[in-house]
Every structure is written in C-alpha cells, then in structure tokens.
Amino acid sequence: xxxxxxxxxxxLLLEPVFVTVGTILPDGQPHLxxxxxxxxxxxxxxxxxRGRRKEKxxxxxxxxxxxxxxxxxxxxxxxxxxxxxxxxEGALAHINKLAKxxxxxxxxxxxxxxxxxxxxxxxxxxxxTPTKVVTMSLNR
Numbered sequence: 001x002x003x004x005x006x007x008x009x010x011x012l013l014l015e016p017v018f019v020t021v022g023t024i025l026p027d028g029q030p031h032l033x034x035x036x037x038x039x040x041x042x043x044x045x046x047x048x049x050r051g052r053r054k055e056k057x058x059x060x061x062x063x064x065x066x067x068x069x070x071x072x073x074x075x076x077x078x079x080x081x082x083x084x085x086x087x088x089e090g091a092l093a094h095i096n097k098l099a100k101x102x103x104x105x106x107x108x109x110x111x112x113x114x115x116x117x118x119x120x121x122x123x124x125x126x127x128x129t130p131t132k133v134v135t136m137s138l139n140r
Contacts, residue, residue, distance in 0.1 A: 002042070002129050009078045009135050012068035013039035016102045021046060022065040023057035031057055036098040037066065044080055044128040047095045049121040050088075058084050064128050075138035082128040091123035 005013070012019075019037045022030050033054055038045040044066050048054045058064065062084040070076040095108040105111030109118035 001131065003131060003133055005039070005044075005078070005080065005130055005133055006135055008137075009068075009133075010039060012070060012078055013037055013044060017068055017071060018102075019066050019068045021054065022067070023054055024061045024063065025053075025057060026060060036102045037068075038094070038098060038101070042129075044082070044130065045094065046126040046128070047091060047098055048124050048126060050124055054126070055086070055124055058086060058126060062086075064126070066128065073137075073139070075136065077136050079132075079134040080128065080130050081132040082130045085127045085129070086124050087127070088122060088124055091125045094125050095123050 011017075016036075018034050020032055021035050021037075022032050025031045031053055035046055035048075035054075046054075046064075046066075064082060064084050066080040066082075068078045068080070092108075096106065099105045099108040099112045103112050109115050
C-alpha cells in the first residue's frame with residue numbers, strides 16, 4: 001500500500017539534492033548508488049540505463065530504498081522504502097530534465113555525458129512507490 005511523502009520533506013526530492021539509492025545484489029548484499037532524482041507528487045523517479053547494476057538488481061527484486069539528506073542540515077533527512085516499476089517510455093526526456101535540474105545542461109548526452117553514449121545506452125525510469133517513509137529533523 002502506497003504511503004504519502006510528507007509535504008515538509010518534498011523539497012529534498014524537488015531540489016537538486018543528491019540522494020542515495022539502495023537495491024539488492026543477487027547475493028543479498030545491499031548495493032548503494034548516489035543518484036539524481038525527481039518527484040511527481042506520488043512517486044520518486046530515478047533514471048538509469050539498461051544493463052547497469054541498479055537496473056539488473058531491480059529486475060531481480062523490484063525494491064529500493066532512497067535516502068535524501070538535506071545538504072544544509074545533515075540532521076534533516078528522509079528514508080523512502082518502496083516498490084519499483086521500470087519503463088523506457090519518456091526516459092530520455094526525463095534524464096534531460098534531471099540534467100537541467102542538477103547540472104544546468106539542456107541535454108544529458110552531449111552536456112553531462114559524452115554525446116556518443118546516446119547510441120550505446122537505453123534509458124529507463126525507475127518509478128518508486130513509497131511503502132514506508134521515515135523522516136528526521138533536528139535543528140543543530
């Protein structure tokens with residue numbers, strides 16, 4: 001059952017905050033990656049490419065945990081656990097949106113990553129439906 005992300009913490013997903021995503025390796029160990037993210041008001045959206053470790057892990061076990069830490073206050077953070085659906089539909093436009101948000105570039109390929117990589121990768125959106133959200137906020 002989906003749970004709502006508290007409004008007071010959505011800035012950690014809407015602003016260009018680097019988040020850590022955890023997936024599960026085939027041997028059961030956690031795999032962590034620092035990634036860009038987006039939020040559509042209900043789902044946390046990540047972007048990866050077919051064949052990468054995250055994508056393989058999520059095909060095997062469609063579960064992920066996202067940790068977003070406020071860069072201005074490390075005592076304010078949010079953990080989001082959820083189920084994951086993946087789609088290629090709109091994934092190139094999404095990575096371009098993230099490139100603008102995080103790097104100020106209009107295009108991911110040719111702006112952030114080498115242009116020739118566009119022909120070597122297939123982008124995928126990882127749509128995380130939150131099932132558990134934990135927040136912490138201390139003023140220090």
